[in-house]
Amino acid sequence: MSDIVQLVKTRDPDQPEFHQAVTEVAESIEPVLDRIPEYRQAKVMERIVEPERVIMFRVPWMDDKGEVKVNRGFRIEMNSAIGPYKGGLRFHPSVNLGILKFLAFEQVFKNALTTLPMGGGKGGSDFDPKGKSDNEVMRFCQSFMSELFRHIGPNTDVPAGDIGVGAREIGFLFGMYKRLRNEFTGVLTGKGLNWGGSLIRPEATGFGSVYFASEMLKTRSESLEGKTCLVSGSGNVAQYTIEKILDLGGKAVTCSDSSGYIYDAEGIDRDKLDHLMMLKNVRRGRVKEYAEKYPNAVYTNVDPSLGHNPLWDHKAECAFPSATQNEINATDAQNLVNNGIYLVSEGANMPTVPEGIEIFIENKLLYGPGKAANAGGVSVSGLEMTQNSMRLGWSRKEVDEKLHGIMISIHKTCMETAEQYGTPGNYVNGANIAGFVKVVDAMLDQGLV
Numbered sequence: 514m515s516d517i518v519q520l521v522k523t524r525d526p527d528q529p530e531f532h533q534a535v536t537e538v539a540e541s542i543e544p545v546l547d548r549i550p551e552y553r554q555a556k557v558m559e560r561i562v563e564p565e566r567v568i569m570f571r572v573p574w575m576d577d578k579g580e581v582k583v584n585r586g587f588r589i590e591m592n593s594a595i596g597p598y599k600g601g602l603r604f605h606p607s608v609n610l611g612i613l614k615f616l617a618f619e620q621v622f623k624n625a626l627t628t629l630p631m632g633g634g635k636g637g638s639d640f641d642p643k644g645k646s647d648n649e650v651m652r653f654c655q656s657f658m659s660e661l662f663r664h665i666g667p668n669t670d671v672p673a674g675d676i677g678v679g680a681r682e683i684g685f686l687f688g689m690y691k692r693l694r695n696e697f698t699g700v701l702t703g704k705g706l707n708w709g710g711s712l713i714r715p716e717a718t719g720f721g722s723v724y725f726a727s728e729m730l731k732t733r734s735e736s737l738e739g740k741t742c743l744v745s746g747s748g749n750v751a752q753y754t755i756e757k758i759l760d761l762g763g764k765a766v767t768c769s770d771s772s773g774y775i776y777d778a779e780g781i782d783r784d785k786l787d788h789l790m791m792l793k794n795v796r797r798g799r800v801k802e803y804a805e806k807y808p809n810a811v812y813t814n815v816d817p818s819l820g821h822n823p824l825w826d827h828k829a830e831c832a833f834p835s836a837t838q839n840e841i842n843a844t845d846a847q848n849l850v851n852n853g854i855y856l857v858s859e860g861a862n863m864p865t866v867p868e869g870i871e872i873f874i875e876n877k878l879l880y881g882p883g884k885a886a887n888a889g890g891v892s893v894s895g896l897e898m899t900q901n902s903m904r905l906g907w908s909r910k911e912v913d914e915k916l917h918g919i920m921i922s923i924h925k926t927c928m929e930t931a932e933q934y935g936t937p938g939n940y941v942n943g944a945n946i947a948g949f950v951k952v953v954d955a956m957l958d959q960g961l962v
Contacts (some may be wrong), residue, residue: 514539514546517558528611530838534618534863535562537870541945544934557953564617566590569610570660572638574653577646586657588636588664588672591617594955597668598634599624599891599898601675604682608639612838616675619862620891622948623884626923629895634670636661642677643797654685661686662693667700667901673894674703676837679749679794680715699901702894706906711897713912714890718860719753720913721889721920722833722881726858727761728924729879729940738762741780741829743854745769745822746836747793747800750860750887754833755781755789767824769836770800774824777803777810821845828852835860843868850876859883874939885927885944892919 521535539558546552568588575581587610590598600620603613613635621633638657642650665672674683683703690700697709704710713720723737730736740763744751747768755765764780768789781789785807792798804812813823821844825832832854834841838861841849846869849857857873858881859865865873865882873880893916900906907915927943936942956962 514543514558517562520559521562525611525614528614530615530863531611531618533839533867534615537867537941538618538622538945538949541942542949545946545950551957552953555957557956560956561592561621561949561952562618564589564591564614565593566664567610568636568661568664572640572653572657572660574649574656576649584638584640584653586636586638586660587613588661588670589613589617589634590664590670591633591635592621592952592956593632594952594959595625596630596632597666598670599631599673599894600633600635601637601673602678602682602686603635603637603675604640604642604677605637606639606641608637613637615838616862619884621952622945623888624891624895625948625951626885626926626944627888627892627895627919628922629892629919631891631895634672635675636672637675637678640677642682647681650682651685654682655689658686658689659693662690665690665700667698667898671699671894671898672701673891676748679703680705699898702897704897709897709901711893711900711912712907712909713916714893714897715749716753716756717893717916718750718887718890719755719835720757721892721916722750722754722835722858722860722886723757723761724889724917724920725881725886725924726831726833726856726879728921729856729858729881732879732928732938736761737831740764740831741766742831742833743767743825743827743829743849744833744835745774745824745840745864746834746861747789748835750890751833751835752786752790752793754835754860755786758833759783759786763831765833766827766829768800768803769824771815772799773801773812773814774822775800775803775810775812776824776827777807779809821848825849826852829854831856831858833858833860834864836864837861838863839866841865841869843872845869846872850878855879857881858886860887862887870941874941877938880940882941882944884948885923885940888923889916889920892916
């Protein structure tokens, strides 16, 4: 496996996030390759680390002052062995080829775990929607889709939202696709409820992360009732993670954005959560304003010189990283352990660095990696695709029950697979091996393609 990792690093030296994702999977699946030598002979790992297709394009658009701007657009179609490519679009200045390849690679295994027939992909742009008017965002989305439309379709590639791509952006993208293709079809997920969207889709990643945490706690005959929880982020994932923690009797005491974080020892209750949602979703403000309204909450500015994130340095039992990749470093991980955290359920994609994961596993934390714990979002995207294909919509209760069932199934699969390969309780190995075997077997069934 070290040869595979070295090959990836040599071939793509400027993609550290992709190297990290490949290394994690490679370390987990070594026992599988030893047990099933046909996988080595068929060079499945060499094949699975290469995207089936990488699409890059320019996105010219005009701002409100009439000035021409140019951004880069991407779509990584990673693997379609078990279904159409499926994965979000991210609009953020940090977007580059390496980050999207890591996300697409993770998506392949995450989607395989959902029990739904979906391959893996990811895309986006280095465009930043923050501070842009609705008209500027619309013009950008229309330009972006005027190229992307030729590469996607309901049976080929079905993008969704991600960081920077919410209901507004999905609406503009869908409208342009419909105009260009002259068809109304389920080509994007995360759509509005009036035009093909699914109930529970905005909530799904956060709800799923908490459902997965609940299943992990059941292995120790515990529940979230009365647990204090640290949550990072303040977007969709974090908001609905907090909501579901409240539903299950827990107390969330933190949230954050790129400028800083708030610590509310009293807990973020329903009214405070409503205010946070209005602040972030409607006013597009900063979490600092939360502390201005609720003076008992303490706001702390981001300080890059610290070398760690003080959000993870509070007493609690559970942590839900729900912001972005690599937000928990080794110091943060040790701080979590020192402060009594014994459960981590990842709502974000790969939010913990490898050294942090080692600390969690060494200390026998209940650790749910992103590809398992945050699979609820893409699961309900898959359910939205199903509803679109059937030309019907399910009730909120039906979708939530299906989501809950999928998360229970993912947890069971990870647990059983980890045990089968001699690492009981190791959800990282369980998730990586189960997803890998499903995808690879499908690839082999389909020949050398």
